[in-house]
Amino acid sequence: MLRDITLGQYYPADSVIHKLDPRVKLFGTLIYIISLFCFRGAAAFATVTLFLIAVIWTSKVPFKFMVKGLKAIMILMLITAAFNLFMTPGETLVSFWIFKITKEGVVNAALMAVRLTYLILGTSIMTLTTTPNQLTDGLEKALMPLSKIGIPVHAIAMMMSIALRFIPILIEETDKIMKAQMARGADFESGNLLKKVKSMIPLLVPLFVSAFRRADDLAMAMEARCYHGGGGRTKMKPLRYEGRDRAAYLMIILYFAAVLLCRAYLNWP
Amino acid sequence: MGIIKAKQLVHEYIRRDEEGNVESISTALDHVDLDVNAGEFIAVLGHNGSGKSTLAKHINALLSPSEGTLWVDGKDVSEEENVLEVRQTAGMVFQNPDNQIIASVVEEDVGFGPENIGVPTDEIWKRVEESLGAVGMLKYRHHSPNKLSGGQKQRVAIAGVVAMQPKCIVLDEPTAMLDPNGRREVIRTAHELNREKGVTIILITHYMEEVVDADKVIVMDKGKVVMQGTPREIFSQVGRLKEYRLDVPQITILADLLRQSGLDVPVGVLRREELVEALLREAQITG
Numbered sequence: 001m002l003r004d005i006t007l008g009q010y011y012p013a014d015s016v017i018h019k020l021d022p023r024v025k026l027f028g029t030l031i032y033i034i035s036l037f038c039f040r041g042a043a044a045f046a047t048v049t050l051f052l053i054a055v056i057w058t059s060k061v062p063f064k065f066m067v068k069g070l071k072a073i074m075i076l077m078l079i080t081a082a083f084n085l086f087m088t089p090g091e092t093l094v095s096f097w098i099f100k101i102t103k104e105g106v107v108n109a110a111l112m113a114v115r116l117t118y119l120i121l122g123t124s125i126m127t128l129t130t131t132p133n134q135l136t137d138g139l140e141k142a143l144m145p146l147s148k149i150g151i152p153v154h155a156i157a158m159m160m161s162i163a164l165r166f167i168p169i170l171i172e173e174t175d176k177i178m179k180a181q182m183a184r185g186a187d188f189e190s191g192n193l194l195k196k197v198k199s200m201i202p203l204l205v206p207l208f209v210s211a212f213r214r215a216d217d218l219a220m221a222m223e224a225r226c227y228h229g230g231g232g233r234t235k236m237k238p239l240r241y242e243g244r245d246r247a248a249y250l251m252i253i254l255y256f257a258a259v260l261l262c263r264a265y266l267n268w269p
Numbered sequence: 270m271g272i273i274k275a276k277q278l279v280h281e282y283i284r285r286d287e288e289g290n291v292e293s294i295s296t297a298l299d300h301v302d303l304d305v306n307a308g309e310f311i312a313v314l315g316h317n318g319s320g321k322s323t324l325a326k327h328i329n330a331l332l333s334p335s336e337g338t339l340w341v342d343g344k345d346v347s348e349e350e351n352v353l354e355v356r357q358t359a360g361m362v363f364q365n366p367d368n369q370i371i372a373s374v375v376e377e378d379v380g381f382g383p384e385n386i387g388v389p390t391d392e393i394w395k396r397v398e399e400s401l402g403a404v405g406m407l408k409y410r411h412h413s414p415n416k417l418s419g420g421q422k423q424r425v426a427i428a429g430v431v432a433m434q435p436k437c438i439v440l441d442e443p444t445a446m447l448d449p450n451g452r453r454e455v456i457r458t459a460h461e462l463n464r465e466k467g468v469t470i471i472l473i474t475h476y477m478e479e480v481v482d483a484d485k486v487i488v489m490d491k492g493k494v495v496m497q498g499t500p501r502e503i504f505s506q507v508g509r510l511k512e513y514r515l516d517v518p519q520i521t522i523l524a525d526l527l528r529q530s531g532l533d534v535p536v537g538v539l540r541r542e543e544l545v546e547a548l549l550r551e552a553q554i555t556g
Contacts, residue, residue: 010373010374010413012374012411012412012413131372131373131374131377132372132373133372133373133374133377161372162371164373165370165371165372165373168415169367169415214365214367214368217363217365217368217369218368218369218371220326220331220363221361221363221368221369221371222371222381223331223356224329224331224356224360224361224363225356225360225381225382225385225429225430225433226353226356226357226382226385226386226433227381227385228353228385232387233384233385233387234383234384234387234388234389234390234393235384235390236376236377236380236383236384236390236393236394236397237377237380237390238390
């Protein structure tokens with residue numbers, strides 16, 4: 001179950017999306033997220049959907065690879081949907097006991113579910129097509145101006161990329177520890193919530209201990225390879241904008257404009 | 270002077286309590302003298318806690334000596350301004366392949382070292398290609414390290430060090446977490462680098478089978494260098510090796526037992542073929 005989270009896993013393929021400058025992809029993801037939470041109406045919805053499908057298709061990442069990431073947030077999605085379903089005031093459709101379902105509630109719940117799904121799909125395209133190192137490079141370069149006011153941009157970027165690199169390893173490790181504890185009779189499935197949380201302790205303690213040990217080892221390995229912060233570092237893959245990056249920027253802006261226009265003029269229903 | 274030279278090297282791990290008072294001192298290196306010539310293949314053997322890893326970390330300036338001096342390519346490792354140069358001269362490969370690969374793509378990881386020392390971009394690409402070729406991992410350059418086997422990961426780690434063009438590579442138990450196939454891959458790679466590029470190799474291990482092809486073997490126990498010599502010289506002293514809790518290769522033990530029972534078998538047999546040959550000769554003489 002824990003292996004299903006695809007966030008942070010790079011999927012190697014040879015596509016235009018893979019080759020784009022990470023800054024473009026970061027910008028695109030940001031715009032995409034904003035557009036998700038401000039679109040309204042069928043036309044805007046169609047624009048967003050088309051954009052998403054087009055990007056997924058050009059990325060050459062198998063769709064089922066991304067859907068796997070959705071399973072992990074299923075519960076979050078259900079809870080959000082439930083809250084929207086029961087808590088939105090408005091025209092009552094069904095009511096029983098203290099619950100009542102309103103028309104607005106149904107719409108909101110459906111919208112929220114769609115938004116979350118699109119959010120996960122869209123952001124996982126970024127992580128699936130960009131190596132953590134590229135992502136870090138992109139962030140580092142995009143945020144570099146902040147280092148002038150004393151924010152350690154390079155260090156933050158490095159930490160992020162390492163965290164991303166270790167997600168799959170730690171997940172694998174969690175799986176391993178879980179199986180080891182289960183083999184010795186630990187029960188992670190049954191009992192009420194409190195009991196379940198308590199049963200996580202024998203899972204989390206060894207996981208944390210091993211994560212710290214790994215961190216220590218990794219720090220040493222980095223030092224051994226002459227890592228000494230951002231100063232005097234060169235780049236193997238320096239970021240330079242090319243034609244396709246400018247084209248992508250243009251497309252992202254056009255997309256955003258289209259969503260905004262649909263929101264303003266074609267906001268049926 | 271050799272590429273690595275230690276003089277009366279001492280390292281103490283000091284354990285302090287919360288107020289900073291010294292609770293206990295354990296001596297990991299106890300007046301070690303060492304002289305390694307450029308181009309040699311040195312194996313360091315020792316049981317757990319013999320100080321062999323501590324010695325390795327000194328060569329890479331990850332630890333600095335409590336007493337004594339260590340020179341790497343003529344530079345004193347305890348001087349702060351030498352640290353980066355020392356680490357560039359003497360690269361290091363660690364035990365756990367997962368905990369030393371920084372990037373999520375093989376070639377980016379190999380490029381990490383050269384990036385740190387400020388190599389220009391074109392040169393990085395050249396070095397990455399060369400060093401991945403040297404360890405035979407060129408066709409995996411776009412792969413994720415998570416999908417490689419242990420031996421392959423370790424070879425990537427070696428390539429990452431080779432890309433910094435060190436004169437010497439220290440391998441700190443590189444095979445401890447690998448299966449027999451992976452172990453062979455890594456040891457073979459180390460020998461190839463030694464032969465073809467003339468890189469000085471210091472292989473730290475507790476598998477005796479891995480040291481038979483080394484130029485020189487150093488045995489450590491309780492922080493001291495207790496034996497030094499060619500593999501044959503070392504393996505001829507089975508009793509002493511057992512004293513230091515080292516597992517002597519089975520073939521060496523067998524040859525030793527045969528010799529004790531009166532057969533004319535040479536001392537320090539390292540390979541099965543050698544023993545077979547000796548026994549055949551014996552059979553011809555007596556038969």
